Amino acid sequence: MLTRRAFVRTGAAAAVAGVAAVAALETGVVPGRARVHDLLGLTGQDGVVPDVPAGPVVSGSFDSFGRRTKVGYSIIYPDGYDASAELPVVLVLHGRGGDHTSAVNDLGIDRYLTAAVRAGTPPFALATVDGGRDSYWHRRADGNDPGFMLDQEFLPLLTRRGLQTSRFGVLGWSMGGYGALLWVALHYWQRRVGPSARAVAVGALSPALWHRYADVQPGAFDDAADFERSQVFDRPSGFRDVAVRIDCGRDDPFADAARELREQLQASGGQQAGVHTPGYWRRMLPDQLRFLGEKVAR
Template identity: 45%
Template sequence: MEFPTLGRRRLLELGASGVTAAVLAACAPVPEGLEVATASVHSGSFTSKFRPDTGTNWSVAVPDRGADGDQRPLPVALFLHGTGGDHRMIFEDLRAADVLSQHVAGGGTPFALAAVDGGESWWHRRATGTDTQAMVVEEFIPLLAGQGLDTGRLAVFGLSMGGFGALLLASQHRIPGLRAVAAMSPAVWSLHDAARTDNFDSAEDFAANDIFALRPELGALPKRIDCGTSDNLLYSVKDYVSGLPGEHEGGFQEGGHDGGYWRSILPDVFSFLGRNLA
Protein backbone atom coordinates (compact mmCIF):
# COMPACT_ATOMS: atom_id res chain seq x y z
CA MET A 1 0.00 0.00 0.00
CA GLU A 2 1.57 3.27 -1.06
CA PHE A 3 0.70 6.96 -1.08
CA PRO A 4 1.06 8.83 -4.37
CA THR A 5 3.60 11.59 -4.86
CA LEU A 6 2.55 14.74 -2.98
CA GLY A 7 4.73 17.82 -3.26
CA ARG A 8 8.32 17.00 -4.10
CA ARG A 9 8.82 13.99 -1.86
CA ARG A 10 7.35 10.53 -2.07
CA LEU A 11 5.80 8.95 1.02
CA LEU A 12 7.49 5.82 2.22
CA GLU A 13 5.77 2.53 1.49
CA LEU A 14 3.41 1.57 4.32
CA GLY A 15 3.79 -1.71 6.16
CA ALA A 16 0.81 -4.04 6.55
CA SER A 17 0.45 -3.35 10.26
CA GLY A 18 3.34 -1.12 11.28
CA VAL A 19 3.51 2.62 11.75
CA THR A 20 5.26 4.60 9.00
CA ALA A 21 6.32 8.23 9.14
CA ALA A 22 6.84 10.32 6.07
CA VAL A 23 7.50 13.95 5.34
CA LEU A 24 6.30 15.75 2.25
CA ALA A 25 6.95 19.21 0.94
CA ALA A 26 4.03 21.41 -0.01
CA CYS A 27 4.26 22.23 -3.68
CA ALA A 28 1.28 24.53 -4.33
CA PRO A 29 2.09 28.21 -4.89
CA VAL A 30 2.31 30.39 -1.79
CA PRO A 31 2.56 34.15 -1.36
CA GLU A 32 6.04 35.52 -2.10
CA GLY A 33 8.28 35.55 0.93
CA LEU A 34 6.13 33.06 2.88
CA GLU A 35 8.00 30.06 4.24
CA VAL A 36 6.44 26.76 3.23
CA ALA A 37 5.55 24.43 6.11
CA THR A 38 5.74 20.66 5.89
CA ALA A 39 3.44 17.95 7.18
CA SER A 40 4.51 14.56 8.54
CA VAL A 41 2.12 11.71 7.75
CA HIS A 42 2.11 8.73 10.11
CA SER A 43 0.12 5.58 9.39
CA GLY A 44 -0.68 2.33 11.15
CA SER A 45 -3.40 -0.20 11.87
CA PHE A 46 -5.23 -1.82 14.76
CA THR A 47 -7.74 -4.58 15.35
CA SER A 48 -11.17 -3.21 16.24
CA LYS A 49 -13.76 -5.13 18.23
CA PHE A 50 -16.34 -3.19 16.23
CA ARG A 51 -14.90 -4.40 12.89
CA PRO A 52 -13.79 -7.92 13.83
CA ASP A 53 -13.41 -9.32 10.32
CA THR A 54 -10.91 -6.81 8.95
CA GLY A 55 -7.95 -4.69 9.94
CA THR A 56 -8.53 -1.01 10.55
CA ASN A 57 -5.94 1.31 9.04
CA TRP A 58 -5.38 4.95 9.87
CA SER A 59 -3.25 7.97 8.95
CA VAL A 60 -2.44 11.20 10.76
CA ALA A 61 -0.89 14.31 9.22
CA VAL A 62 0.96 16.62 11.60
CA PRO A 63 2.15 20.04 10.37
CA ASP A 64 5.66 21.26 11.11
CA ARG A 65 5.41 24.25 13.43
CA GLY A 66 9.14 24.99 13.46
CA ALA A 67 11.49 25.10 16.42
CA ASP A 68 10.09 28.46 17.53
CA GLY A 69 6.42 27.52 17.11
CA ASP A 70 3.90 26.62 19.77
CA GLN A 71 4.77 23.05 20.76
CA ARG A 72 1.66 22.27 22.79
CA PRO A 73 -0.27 19.13 21.73
CA LEU A 74 -2.17 19.76 18.52
CA PRO A 75 -5.97 19.70 18.26
CA VAL A 76 -7.45 17.18 15.83
CA ALA A 77 -9.68 17.36 12.76
CA LEU A 78 -11.12 13.86 12.25
CA PHE A 79 -12.04 12.94 8.67
CA LEU A 80 -14.66 10.33 7.69
CA HIS A 81 -14.33 9.05 4.12
CA GLY A 82 -17.00 8.37 1.51
CA THR A 83 -18.07 5.12 -0.15
CA GLY A 84 -15.33 3.23 -1.94
CA GLY A 85 -12.70 5.07 0.09
CA ASP A 86 -10.56 4.47 3.13
CA HIS A 87 -8.14 6.38 5.36
CA ARG A 88 -6.00 7.26 2.32
CA MET A 89 -8.83 9.08 0.51
CA ILE A 90 -8.22 12.49 2.05
CA PHE A 91 -4.49 12.31 1.30
CA GLU A 92 -4.48 10.65 -2.11
CA ASP A 93 -7.57 12.12 -3.75
CA LEU A 94 -7.69 15.53 -2.06
CA ARG A 95 -3.97 16.10 -1.40
CA ALA A 96 -4.89 17.16 2.09
CA ALA A 97 -1.36 17.11 3.52
CA ASP A 98 -0.37 19.79 1.01
CA VAL A 99 -3.50 21.80 1.86
CA LEU A 100 -2.76 21.48 5.58
CA SER A 101 0.81 22.68 4.98
CA GLN A 102 -0.46 25.72 3.10
CA HIS A 103 -3.05 26.41 5.79
CA VAL A 104 -0.33 26.58 8.46
CA ALA A 105 2.10 28.48 6.22
CA GLY A 106 -0.62 31.10 5.69
CA GLY A 107 -1.01 31.67 9.43
CA GLY A 108 -3.93 29.32 10.07
CA THR A 109 -4.27 27.50 13.36
CA PRO A 110 -2.17 24.30 13.22
CA PHE A 111 -4.05 21.08 13.74
CA ALA A 112 -3.52 17.38 13.11
CA LEU A 113 -5.55 15.69 10.41
CA ALA A 114 -6.66 12.14 11.22
CA ALA A 115 -8.44 9.58 9.04
CA VAL A 116 -9.49 5.97 9.67
CA ASP A 117 -11.04 3.12 7.69
CA GLY A 118 -14.80 2.76 8.00
CA GLY A 119 -15.65 0.42 5.14
CA GLU A 120 -19.13 0.80 3.66
CA SER A 121 -20.85 1.00 7.04
CA TRP A 122 -22.29 4.50 6.70
CA TRP A 123 -20.65 5.29 10.04
CA HIS A 124 -23.30 3.83 12.33
CA ARG A 125 -24.17 0.49 13.91
CA ARG A 126 -25.39 -2.11 11.41
CA ALA A 127 -27.32 -5.36 11.72
CA THR A 128 -24.08 -7.26 11.03
CA GLY A 129 -22.70 -6.03 14.35
CA THR A 130 -20.29 -3.59 12.72
CA ASP A 131 -20.32 -0.23 14.48
CA THR A 132 -17.80 2.20 13.03
CA GLN A 133 -19.16 5.14 14.99
CA ALA A 134 -18.32 3.30 18.22
CA MET A 135 -14.94 2.37 16.73
CA VAL A 136 -14.17 6.06 16.18
CA VAL A 137 -15.30 7.15 19.65
CA GLU A 138 -14.07 4.25 21.78
CA GLU A 139 -10.94 3.17 19.93
CA PHE A 140 -9.59 5.64 17.38
CA ILE A 141 -9.90 8.85 19.40
CA PRO A 142 -8.10 7.23 22.39
CA LEU A 143 -5.44 6.00 19.93
CA LEU A 144 -4.95 9.61 18.77
CA ALA A 145 -4.60 10.74 22.39
CA GLY A 146 -1.91 8.10 22.75
CA GLN A 147 -0.11 9.71 19.81
CA GLY A 148 0.24 12.89 21.88
CA LEU A 149 -2.62 14.82 20.25
CA ASP A 150 -5.10 17.03 22.10
CA THR A 151 -8.36 15.13 21.63
CA GLY A 152 -10.03 17.56 24.03
CA ARG A 153 -10.01 19.95 21.06
CA LEU A 154 -11.56 17.95 18.24
CA ALA A 155 -13.64 18.64 15.13
CA VAL A 156 -15.15 16.14 12.73
CA PHE A 157 -15.70 16.44 8.99
CA GLY A 158 -16.33 14.18 6.03
CA LEU A 159 -17.54 13.91 2.47
CA SER A 160 -20.52 12.10 0.93
CA MET A 161 -21.13 9.04 3.16
CA GLY A 162 -18.59 10.50 5.55
CA GLY A 163 -20.37 13.86 5.50
CA PHE A 164 -23.49 12.06 6.67
CA GLY A 165 -21.38 10.26 9.28
CA ALA A 166 -19.85 13.49 10.57
CA LEU A 167 -23.25 15.16 10.94
CA LEU A 168 -24.67 12.07 12.63
CA LEU A 169 -21.74 11.80 15.05
CA ALA A 170 -22.07 15.46 15.97
CA SER A 171 -25.87 15.28 16.28
CA GLN A 172 -25.75 12.28 18.62
CA HIS A 173 -23.26 13.97 20.97
CA ARG A 174 -20.88 11.02 21.01
CA ILE A 175 -17.83 13.30 21.42
CA PRO A 176 -17.92 15.53 24.53
CA GLY A 177 -16.79 19.07 23.82
CA LEU A 178 -16.76 18.68 20.02
CA ARG A 179 -15.62 22.02 18.57
CA ALA A 180 -17.13 21.93 15.05
CA VAL A 181 -18.56 19.78 12.27
CA ALA A 182 -18.16 20.17 8.49
CA ALA A 183 -19.72 18.14 5.68
CA MET A 184 -18.76 18.22 2.01
CA SER A 185 -21.54 16.98 -0.28
CA PRO A 186 -23.14 14.98 2.55
CA ALA A 187 -25.27 12.03 1.47
CA VAL A 188 -28.46 12.97 3.33
CA TRP A 189 -32.10 12.04 2.77
CA SER A 190 -35.24 13.05 4.59
CA LEU A 191 -37.08 9.77 3.82
CA HIS A 192 -36.14 6.12 4.02
CA ASP A 193 -35.72 4.32 0.69
CA ALA A 194 -36.81 0.72 1.20
CA ALA A 195 -35.15 -0.26 -2.09
CA ARG A 196 -31.71 0.47 -0.60
CA THR A 197 -30.01 -1.57 2.10
CA ASP A 198 -26.46 -0.26 1.79
CA ASN A 199 -27.02 2.79 3.99
CA PHE A 200 -29.73 1.60 6.42
CA ASP A 201 -30.86 -1.90 7.37
CA SER A 202 -34.53 -1.00 7.83
CA ALA A 203 -36.99 1.82 8.37
CA GLU A 204 -36.29 1.49 12.09
CA ASP A 205 -32.55 1.85 11.48
CA PHE A 206 -33.18 4.97 9.39
CA ALA A 207 -35.36 6.48 12.13
CA ALA A 208 -32.66 5.83 14.74
CA ASN A 209 -30.13 7.71 12.60
CA ASP A 210 -32.34 10.35 10.96
CA ILE A 211 -30.14 13.43 10.81
CA PHE A 212 -33.05 15.56 9.57
CA ALA A 213 -34.87 14.84 12.83
CA LEU A 214 -31.63 15.44 14.75
CA ARG A 215 -30.98 18.91 13.31
CA PRO A 216 -32.00 20.72 16.56
CA GLU A 217 -29.06 19.00 18.27
CA LEU A 218 -26.64 21.08 16.19
CA GLY A 219 -27.99 24.44 17.27
CA ALA A 220 -24.99 25.61 19.31
CA LEU A 221 -22.26 23.83 17.35
CA PRO A 222 -20.24 25.66 14.66
CA LYS A 223 -21.04 23.95 11.38
CA ARG A 224 -20.16 24.20 7.71
CA ILE A 225 -21.91 22.42 4.84
CA ASP A 226 -21.01 22.60 1.16
CA CYS A 227 -22.39 21.00 -1.98
CA GLY A 228 -21.76 21.43 -5.70
CA THR A 229 -24.51 22.87 -7.85
CA SER A 230 -24.19 19.94 -10.29
CA ASP A 231 -24.37 17.32 -7.53
CA ASN A 232 -27.36 14.95 -7.58
CA LEU A 233 -27.57 15.47 -3.81
CA LEU A 234 -27.97 19.24 -4.14
CA TYR A 235 -31.67 19.53 -3.41
CA SER A 236 -31.55 17.10 -0.51
CA VAL A 237 -28.62 18.99 1.00
CA LYS A 238 -30.44 22.30 0.52
CA ASP A 239 -33.47 20.79 2.25
CA TYR A 240 -31.29 19.69 5.16
CA VAL A 241 -29.55 23.06 5.46
CA SER A 242 -32.83 24.97 5.32
CA GLY A 243 -33.89 23.46 8.64
CA LEU A 244 -30.63 23.85 10.53
CA PRO A 245 -30.86 25.97 13.68
CA GLY A 246 -28.38 28.75 14.32
CA GLU A 247 -25.73 30.07 11.99
CA HIS A 248 -23.75 27.93 9.59
CA GLU A 249 -21.01 28.44 7.01
CA GLY A 250 -20.44 26.94 3.59
CA GLY A 251 -22.61 27.16 0.53
CA PHE A 252 -23.40 25.87 -2.94
CA GLN A 253 -20.57 26.36 -5.38
CA GLU A 254 -20.03 25.26 -8.97
CA GLY A 255 -19.00 21.62 -9.12
CA GLY A 256 -20.14 18.03 -8.90
CA HIS A 257 -19.81 15.06 -6.59
CA ASP A 258 -16.13 14.53 -7.28
CA GLY A 259 -12.58 15.14 -6.20
CA GLY A 260 -12.19 18.30 -8.25
CA TYR A 261 -14.99 20.00 -6.35
CA TRP A 262 -13.82 18.75 -2.96
CA ARG A 263 -10.25 19.90 -3.61
CA SER A 264 -11.55 23.34 -4.56
CA ILE A 265 -13.31 23.88 -1.22
CA LEU A 266 -10.87 22.08 1.09
CA PRO A 267 -8.78 25.18 1.90
CA ASP A 268 -11.91 26.99 3.10
CA VAL A 269 -12.99 23.94 5.08
CA PHE A 270 -9.56 23.82 6.77
CA SER A 271 -9.84 27.53 7.57
CA PHE A 272 -13.21 26.89 9.24
CA LEU A 273 -11.83 23.93 11.20
CA GLY A 274 -8.74 25.84 12.27
CA ARG A 275 -10.70 28.82 13.58
CA ASN A 276 -12.84 26.58 15.72
CA LEU A 277 -9.94 24.45 16.97
CA ALA A 278 -7.91 27.51 18.04
Protein backbone atom coordinates in the same frame (compact mmCIF):
# COMPACT_ATOMS: atom_id res chain seq x y z
CA MET B 1 -41.26 28.74 -50.04
CA LEU B 2 -41.07 29.96 -46.42
CA THR B 3 -42.64 33.42 -46.12
CA ARG B 4 -41.16 36.10 -43.85
CA ARG B 5 -44.14 35.82 -41.49
CA ALA B 6 -43.80 32.04 -41.31
CA PHE B 7 -40.06 32.38 -40.73
CA VAL B 8 -40.64 34.78 -37.84
CA ARG B 9 -43.29 32.49 -36.35
CA THR B 10 -40.97 29.49 -36.67
CA GLY B 11 -38.11 31.38 -35.04
CA ALA B 12 -40.32 32.56 -32.19
CA ALA B 13 -41.64 29.05 -31.63
CA ALA B 14 -38.10 27.69 -31.57
CA ALA B 15 -37.06 30.37 -29.09
CA VAL B 16 -40.02 29.57 -26.83
CA ALA B 17 -39.25 25.86 -27.08
CA GLY B 18 -35.61 26.55 -26.28
CA VAL B 19 -36.50 28.59 -23.22
CA ALA B 20 -38.92 25.90 -22.09
CA ALA B 21 -36.28 23.22 -22.57
CA VAL B 22 -33.71 25.16 -20.54
CA ALA B 23 -36.28 25.81 -17.81
CA ALA B 24 -37.17 22.13 -17.69
CA LEU B 25 -33.50 21.21 -17.53
CA GLU B 26 -32.78 23.69 -14.74
CA THR B 27 -35.72 22.54 -12.64
CA GLY B 28 -34.82 18.89 -13.02
CA VAL B 29 -37.84 17.95 -15.14
CA VAL B 30 -35.43 16.86 -17.85
CA PRO B 31 -32.46 14.83 -16.54
CA GLY B 32 -28.88 15.67 -17.46
CA ARG B 33 -28.52 19.18 -16.09
CA ALA B 34 -25.17 18.38 -14.48
CA ARG B 35 -23.83 16.99 -17.75
CA VAL B 36 -24.97 20.04 -19.72
CA HIS B 37 -23.56 22.41 -17.11
CA ASP B 38 -20.27 20.51 -17.21
CA LEU B 39 -20.07 20.83 -21.00
CA LEU B 40 -20.83 24.55 -20.70
CA GLY B 41 -18.19 25.04 -18.02
CA LEU B 42 -20.77 25.92 -15.38
CA THR B 43 -19.70 23.38 -12.76
CA GLY B 44 -16.55 25.25 -11.75
CA GLN B 45 -12.89 24.43 -11.94
CA ASP B 46 -11.42 21.42 -10.16
CA GLY B 47 -9.41 22.28 -7.09
CA VAL B 48 -5.65 22.09 -7.61
CA VAL B 49 -3.52 20.56 -4.86
CA PRO B 50 -1.24 23.31 -3.48
CA ASP B 51 2.41 23.19 -4.50
CA VAL B 52 3.70 23.09 -0.93
CA PRO B 53 5.49 20.38 1.08
CA ALA B 54 3.49 17.76 2.90
CA GLY B 55 4.15 17.41 6.60
CA PRO B 56 4.87 14.21 8.56
CA VAL B 57 2.34 11.38 8.38
CA VAL B 58 2.16 8.67 11.04
CA SER B 59 0.24 5.57 9.99
CA GLY B 60 -0.65 2.40 11.83
CA SER B 61 -3.47 -0.01 12.60
CA PHE B 62 -5.32 -1.47 15.56
CA ASP B 63 -7.75 -4.28 16.23
CA SER B 64 -11.13 -2.62 16.57
CA PHE B 65 -13.82 -4.16 18.74
CA GLY B 66 -16.33 -1.68 17.34
CA ARG B 67 -15.52 -2.46 13.71
CA ARG B 68 -14.93 -6.19 14.32
CA THR B 69 -11.74 -6.01 12.26
CA LYS B 70 -8.30 -4.44 12.03
CA VAL B 71 -8.49 -0.83 10.90
CA GLY B 72 -5.82 1.45 9.51
CA TYR B 73 -5.31 5.08 10.38
CA SER B 74 -3.09 8.04 9.52
CA ILE B 75 -2.26 11.19 11.47
CA ILE B 76 -1.25 14.09 9.25
CA TYR B 77 0.73 17.07 10.49
CA PRO B 78 1.39 20.34 8.66
CA ASP B 79 4.86 20.96 7.28
CA GLY B 80 7.10 22.53 9.92
CA TYR B 81 5.69 20.45 12.79
CA ASP B 82 7.00 17.07 13.83
CA ALA B 83 4.95 13.99 14.65
CA SER B 84 5.21 14.67 18.39
CA ALA B 85 3.56 18.10 18.17
CA GLU B 86 0.69 18.49 20.64
CA LEU B 87 -1.80 19.99 18.22
CA PRO B 88 -5.60 20.17 18.11
CA VAL B 89 -7.05 17.55 15.80
CA VAL B 90 -9.76 17.16 13.18
CA LEU B 91 -11.07 13.67 12.43
CA VAL B 92 -11.51 12.97 8.72
CA LEU B 93 -14.21 10.53 7.54
CA HIS B 94 -13.77 9.15 4.03
CA GLY B 95 -16.39 8.64 1.36
CA ARG B 96 -17.91 5.41 0.07
CA GLY B 97 -15.37 2.93 -1.22
CA GLY B 98 -12.51 4.73 0.50
CA ASP B 99 -10.25 4.14 3.47
CA HIS B 100 -7.86 6.10 5.67
CA THR B 101 -5.52 6.76 2.72
CA SER B 102 -8.19 8.41 0.54
CA ALA B 103 -7.85 11.88 2.04
CA VAL B 104 -4.24 12.06 0.87
CA ASN B 105 -4.40 9.94 -2.28
CA ASP B 106 -7.65 11.38 -3.68
CA LEU B 107 -7.74 14.90 -2.26
CA GLY B 108 -4.15 15.80 -1.39
CA ILE B 109 -5.36 16.92 2.02
CA ASP B 110 -1.84 16.78 3.49
CA ARG B 111 -0.72 19.64 1.24
CA TYR B 112 -3.94 21.56 1.73
CA LEU B 113 -3.26 21.36 5.48
CA THR B 114 0.20 22.88 5.07
CA ALA B 115 -1.23 25.60 2.83
CA ALA B 116 -3.95 26.43 5.36
CA VAL B 117 -1.47 26.81 8.21
CA ARG B 118 0.90 28.89 6.07
CA ALA B 119 -2.03 31.15 5.21
CA GLY B 120 -2.57 31.92 8.88
CA THR B 121 -4.93 29.20 10.18
CA PRO B 122 -3.83 28.06 13.66
CA PRO B 123 -1.92 24.76 13.30
CA PHE B 124 -3.76 21.50 13.77
CA ALA B 125 -3.48 17.85 12.75
CA LEU B 126 -5.78 15.64 10.71
CA ALA B 127 -6.61 12.06 11.73
CA THR B 128 -8.08 9.62 9.21
CA VAL B 129 -9.30 6.10 9.93
CA ASP B 130 -11.00 3.21 8.14
CA GLY B 131 -14.75 3.41 8.67
CA GLY B 132 -15.72 0.62 6.27
CA ARG B 133 -16.11 1.02 2.53
CA ASP B 134 -19.91 1.14 2.63
CA SER B 135 -20.77 1.38 6.34
CA TYR B 136 -22.13 4.92 6.07
CA TRP B 137 -20.48 5.50 9.43
CA HIS B 138 -23.30 4.15 11.60
CA ARG B 139 -23.98 0.97 13.53
CA ARG B 140 -25.09 -1.87 11.24
CA ALA B 141 -27.07 -5.04 11.86
CA ASP B 142 -23.91 -7.17 11.61
CA GLY B 143 -22.47 -5.40 14.67
CA ASN B 144 -20.09 -3.13 12.77
CA ASP B 145 -20.15 0.19 14.67
CA PRO B 146 -17.83 2.88 13.29
CA GLY B 147 -19.16 5.40 15.82
CA PHE B 148 -18.07 3.23 18.74
CA MET B 149 -14.67 2.83 17.08
CA LEU B 150 -14.28 6.60 16.71
CA ASP B 151 -15.07 7.60 20.26
CA GLN B 152 -14.02 4.56 22.29
CA GLU B 153 -10.92 3.54 20.35
CA PHE B 154 -9.65 6.18 17.93
CA LEU B 155 -10.03 9.30 20.07
CA PRO B 156 -8.20 7.66 23.02
CA LEU B 157 -5.44 6.56 20.60
CA LEU B 158 -5.05 10.16 19.44
CA THR B 159 -4.94 11.36 23.05
CA ARG B 160 -2.16 8.90 23.83
CA ARG B 161 -0.25 10.26 20.82
CA GLY B 162 -0.28 13.68 22.49
CA LEU B 163 -2.93 15.33 20.34
CA GLN B 164 -5.40 17.71 21.97
CA THR B 165 -8.78 15.99 21.90
CA SER B 166 -10.62 18.08 24.48
CA ARG B 167 -11.82 20.24 21.55
CA PHE B 168 -11.83 18.46 18.21
CA GLY B 169 -13.41 18.83 14.80
CA VAL B 170 -14.85 16.39 12.28
CA LEU B 171 -14.67 16.61 8.48
CA GLY B 172 -16.12 14.29 5.86
CA TRP B 173 -17.15 14.13 2.24
CA SER B 174 -20.05 12.26 0.60
CA MET B 175 -20.67 9.17 2.78
CA GLY B 176 -18.21 10.63 5.27
CA GLY B 177 -19.95 14.00 5.20
CA TYR B 178 -23.17 12.31 6.24
CA GLY B 179 -21.25 10.26 8.80
CA ALA B 180 -19.63 13.32 10.34
CA LEU B 181 -22.99 15.03 10.74
CA LEU B 182 -24.65 11.91 12.15
CA TRP B 183 -21.88 11.24 14.66
CA VAL B 184 -22.12 14.78 15.96
CA ALA B 185 -25.94 14.64 16.06
CA LEU B 186 -25.96 11.46 18.12
CA HIS B 187 -23.53 12.84 20.73
CA TYR B 188 -21.41 9.71 20.78
CA TRP B 189 -18.54 11.27 22.74
CA GLN B 190 -20.76 13.09 25.23
CA ARG B 191 -22.58 9.88 26.05
CA ARG B 192 -19.52 7.64 26.22
CA VAL B 193 -16.29 9.61 26.53
CA GLY B 194 -17.62 12.47 28.64
CA PRO B 195 -16.90 16.19 28.74
CA SER B 196 -13.11 15.71 28.45
CA ALA B 197 -13.53 15.19 24.69
CA ARG B 198 -15.97 17.40 22.82
CA ALA B 199 -16.61 18.11 19.16
CA VAL B 200 -16.76 21.85 18.62
CA ALA B 201 -17.05 21.91 14.81
CA VAL B 202 -18.15 19.71 11.94
CA GLY B 203 -17.61 20.26 8.23
CA ALA B 204 -19.44 18.32 5.52
CA LEU B 205 -18.69 18.29 1.80
CA SER B 206 -21.53 16.99 -0.41
CA PRO B 207 -23.05 14.93 2.44
CA ALA B 208 -25.01 11.89 1.26
CA LEU B 209 -28.47 12.83 2.55
CA TRP B 210 -31.84 11.37 1.61
CA HIS B 211 -35.38 12.12 2.72
CA ARG B 212 -36.92 8.83 1.59
CA TYR B 213 -35.70 5.29 2.12
CA ALA B 214 -36.83 4.45 -1.41
CA ASP B 215 -34.17 6.81 -2.80
CA VAL B 216 -31.12 5.67 -0.84
CA GLN B 217 -28.00 4.11 -2.29
CA PRO B 218 -28.29 0.29 -2.08
CA GLY B 219 -26.53 -0.95 1.04
CA ALA B 220 -26.43 2.42 2.79
CA PHE B 221 -28.92 1.26 5.44
CA ASP B 222 -30.03 -2.16 6.66
CA ASP B 223 -33.73 -1.39 6.27
CA ALA B 224 -36.29 1.40 6.57
CA ALA B 225 -36.11 1.35 10.38
CA ASP B 226 -32.33 1.77 10.25
CA PHE B 227 -32.80 4.68 7.85
CA GLU B 228 -35.22 6.44 10.20
CA ARG B 229 -32.98 5.91 13.23
CA SER B 230 -30.02 7.33 11.33
CA GLN B 231 -31.55 10.60 10.13
CA VAL B 232 -29.70 13.88 10.67
CA PHE B 233 -32.70 16.06 9.86
CA ASP B 234 -34.75 17.42 12.77
CA ARG B 235 -32.04 16.82 15.39
CA PRO B 236 -31.16 20.42 16.29
CA SER B 237 -30.26 19.56 19.89
CA GLY B 238 -27.54 17.24 18.60
CA PHE B 239 -25.70 20.22 17.11
CA ARG B 240 -26.03 22.52 20.10
CA ASP B 241 -22.75 24.41 20.73
CA VAL B 242 -21.23 22.89 17.59
CA ALA B 243 -20.22 25.07 14.63
CA VAL B 244 -21.46 23.51 11.38
CA ARG B 245 -20.39 24.15 7.79
CA ILE B 246 -22.08 22.34 4.88
CA ASP B 247 -20.95 22.82 1.27
CA CYS B 248 -22.46 21.13 -1.77
CA GLY B 249 -22.24 21.70 -5.51
CA ARG B 250 -25.43 23.05 -7.04
CA ASP B 251 -25.49 20.20 -9.60
CA ASP B 252 -24.86 17.54 -6.97
CA PRO B 253 -27.71 15.03 -6.47
CA PHE B 254 -27.62 15.87 -2.75
CA ALA B 255 -27.79 19.65 -3.27
CA ASP B 256 -31.41 20.14 -2.21
CA ALA B 257 -31.10 18.04 0.94
CA ALA B 258 -27.81 19.72 1.87
CA ARG B 259 -29.37 23.15 1.46
CA GLU B 260 -32.35 22.18 3.61
CA LEU B 261 -30.14 20.87 6.42
CA ARG B 262 -27.89 23.93 6.23
CA GLU B 263 -30.93 26.18 6.59
CA GLN B 264 -32.38 24.03 9.36
CA LEU B 265 -29.15 24.25 11.38
CA GLN B 266 -28.38 27.84 10.31
CA ALA B 267 -24.99 26.49 9.28
CA SER B 268 -22.34 28.27 7.29
CA GLY B 269 -21.17 27.14 3.86
CA GLY B 270 -23.32 27.21 0.76
CA GLN B 271 -23.97 25.99 -2.75
CA GLN B 272 -21.31 26.64 -5.33
CA ALA B 273 -20.80 25.63 -8.93
CA GLY B 274 -19.93 21.95 -8.79
CA VAL B 275 -20.89 18.31 -8.93
CA HIS B 276 -20.21 15.26 -6.77
CA THR B 277 -16.51 14.92 -7.60
CA PRO B 278 -13.10 15.05 -5.92
CA GLY B 279 -12.39 18.15 -8.01
CA TYR B 280 -15.18 20.03 -6.24
CA TRP B 281 -14.12 18.72 -2.82
CA ARG B 282 -10.54 19.83 -3.42
CA ARG B 283 -11.76 23.29 -4.43
CA MET B 284 -13.68 23.63 -1.16
CA LEU B 285 -11.01 22.18 1.15
CA PRO B 286 -9.26 25.51 1.85
CA ASP B 287 -12.50 27.03 3.18
CA GLN B 288 -13.37 23.93 5.20
CA LEU B 289 -9.90 23.58 6.74
CA ARG B 290 -9.77 27.26 7.66
CA PHE B 291 -13.20 26.99 9.28
CA LEU B 292 -12.29 23.88 11.28
CA GLY B 293 -8.80 25.03 12.24
CA GLU B 294 -10.11 28.28 13.67
CA LYS B 295 -12.81 26.48 15.66
CA VAL B 296 -10.56 23.85 17.28
CA ALA B 297 -7.84 26.37 18.20
CA ARG B 298 -7.66 27.18 21.87
